[in-house]
Amino acid sequence: MSDTSSDFAKKIEQARLAVQKTSAWVSGTVKLPPQSLHMFYLDKENQPHFLNLSTATPEQLDVLTAACDPATFGRANEDVLDESYRKAGKMDAEKFASKFNLETSRILPTVLPQLLVGSGKNDHEVEAELYKLNVYGEGGFFRAHKDTPRSEKMFGSLVVVFPTPHTGGHLALRKNGEEFTFKSDDLPGSRDEIAYIVFFSDVEHEVLPVTSGHRITLTYNLYHADKSTKAPLTLRNHDITPLKDALSQLINSPKFMPNGGYLGFGLRYDYPVVLGKTKFSELKDLLKGEDLMVQTACEALNLDVSIRGALPDSTGEDGHQALFDYAADLSGWGEIEPEGDGSWAEIIKGAKRIDEVGPENWDVEDERREHILWVTPLAEYGGYKMSYITYGNEASLAFEYVRTCLVAKLQRE
Ligand SMILES: O=C(O)CCC(=O)C(=O)O
Numbered sequence: 001m002s003d004t005s006s007d008f009a010k011k012i013e014q015a016r017l018a019v020q021k022t023s024a025w026v027s028g029t030v031k032l033p034p035q036s037l038h039m040f041y042l043d044k045e046n047q048p049h050f051l052n053l054s055t056a057t058p059e060q061l062d063v064l065t066a067a068c069d070p071a072t073f074g075r076a077n078e079d080v081l082d083e084s085y086r087k088a089g090k091m092d093a094e095k096f097a098s099k100f101n102l103e104t105s106r107i108l109p110t111v112l113p114q115l116l117v118g119s120g121k122n123d124h125e126v127e128a129e130l131y132k133l134n135v136y137g138e139g140g141f142f143r144a145h146k147d148t149p150r151s152e153k154m155f156g157s158l159v160v161v162f163p164t165p166h167t168g169g170h171l172a173l174r175k176n177g178e179e180f181t182f183k184s185d186d187l188p189g190s191r192d193e194i195a196y197i198v199f200f201s202d203v204e205h206e207v208l209p210v211t212s213g214h215r216i217t218l219t220y221n222l223y224h225a226d227k228s229t230k231a232p233l234t235l236r237n238h239d240i241t242p243l244k245d246a247l248s249q250l251i252n253s254p255k256f257m258p259n260g261g262y263l264g265f266g267l268r269y270d271y272p273v274v275l276g277k278t279k280f281s282e283l284k285d286l287l288k289g290e291d292l293m294v295q296t297a298c299e300a301l302n303l304d305v306s307i308r309g310a311l312p313d314s315t316g317e318d319g320h321q322a323l324f325d326y327a328a329d330l331s332g333w334g335e336i337e338p339e340g341d342g343s344w345a346e347i348i349k350g351a352k353r354i355d356e357v358g359p360e361n362w363d364v365e366d367e368r369r370e371h372i373l374w375v376t377p378l379a380e381y382g383g384y385k386m387s388y389i390t391y392g393n394e395a396s397l398a399f400e401y402v403r404t405c406l407v408a409k410l411q412r413e
């Protein structure tokens with residue numbers, strides 16, 4: 001390979017493009033035995049009701065609607081009722097018993113291999129927690145949000161849409177510039193068929209207004225099961241070869257980053273952490289989609305890989321960042337100052353300054369600092385948002401999403 005700086009720039013671009021897109025959502029329909037659409041619930045007076053969702057009349061669905069509470073959502077760690085944001089009824093899991101059986105529906109075994117692109121799927125166990133029943137009448141909607149993370153291991157959400165007659169109420173999902181509309185009113189071919197979608201919980205999603213009828217959904221939170229940490233996901237279905245080859249061509253050229261340093265990859269997904277506490281090393285077995293692809297390719301090249309937080313260090317100079325290894329709580333800080341009180345060095349324990357380099361300046365020797373080359377770009381502010389994000393369902397005090405990066409150490413001697 002020739003090694004002018006523009007050749008390297010092209011090769012780096014190739015490596016960036018070799019991080020192939022994987023899906024952040026998978027949807028489908030499944031026919032169920034009739035009793036799976038039976039449901040029992042308690043109304044506000046704790047009177048029991050029986051409902052067959054495959055035959056329910058609009059009047060029966062109105063009775064169910066009346067038994068629901070107005071749905072709140074989590075904002076800035078508080079539960080808020082705001083009908084300009086979410087207009088729907090909800091019923092907590094202890095108030096109803098649905099005969100829908102997730103296990104016999106086989107939804108997860110169908111979907112997870114596509115979503116998690118993991119070969120470890122047989123060992124890699126997922127726990128599904130039934131979260132709520134949601135009822136949207138005409139005019140019901142839920143504005144764009146991400147689902148509140150309830151543990152570091154929560155990675156996904158499952159929505160099951162019952163075949164009750166309705167129009168509208170499409171679920172629009174957006175991630176990294178891609179958009180998908182799940183038209184649940186159109187999908188089930190008959191009233192014994194449900195529509196479902198599984199998506200990574202940090203995908204922004206929105207329920208558009210229901211234009212007629214009743215849209216009734218079950219939501220589940222999906223977690224990596226505890227024991228699955230012993231069988232981390234590895235990629236099989238997705239071809240990591242193009243990325244591995246592009247990276248290996250780079251690192252095998254002695255003129256590429258001659259002083260060594262880190263290859264940096266801005267991650268594409270957010271991960272739940274406890275601010276002030278979670279060590280980013282704990283996220284290593286939890287990476288999703290493209291992030292997992294990057295990790296697998298780097299490890300296949302025997303690079304030492306770690307997850308880090310990264311921030312521009314606001315010296316005003318371009319190309320300096322702070323790297324750190326735990327989920328520093330920056331919520332009380334506006335601008336991070338370059339020096340002294342309020343500088344990242346003061347606020348974030350163990351943070352180190354790192355200099356961003358490219359083909360034009362990676363041969364500059366600077367004894368004091370380490371170099372990083374961003375193969376995939378770092379999200380704005382390292383994705384390390386200090387502002388509140390509006391989350392979906394009820395607030396959770398403990399967990400926040402942060403965007404981190406993966407760094408792979410390149411040793412040169
Ligand atoms: O009902 C739906 O389709 C989605 C509900 C939702 O996004 C939520 O409960 O967080």
Ligand SMILES: [Fe+2]
Nearest residue numbers: 146147392393
């Ligand atoms: Fe949601």
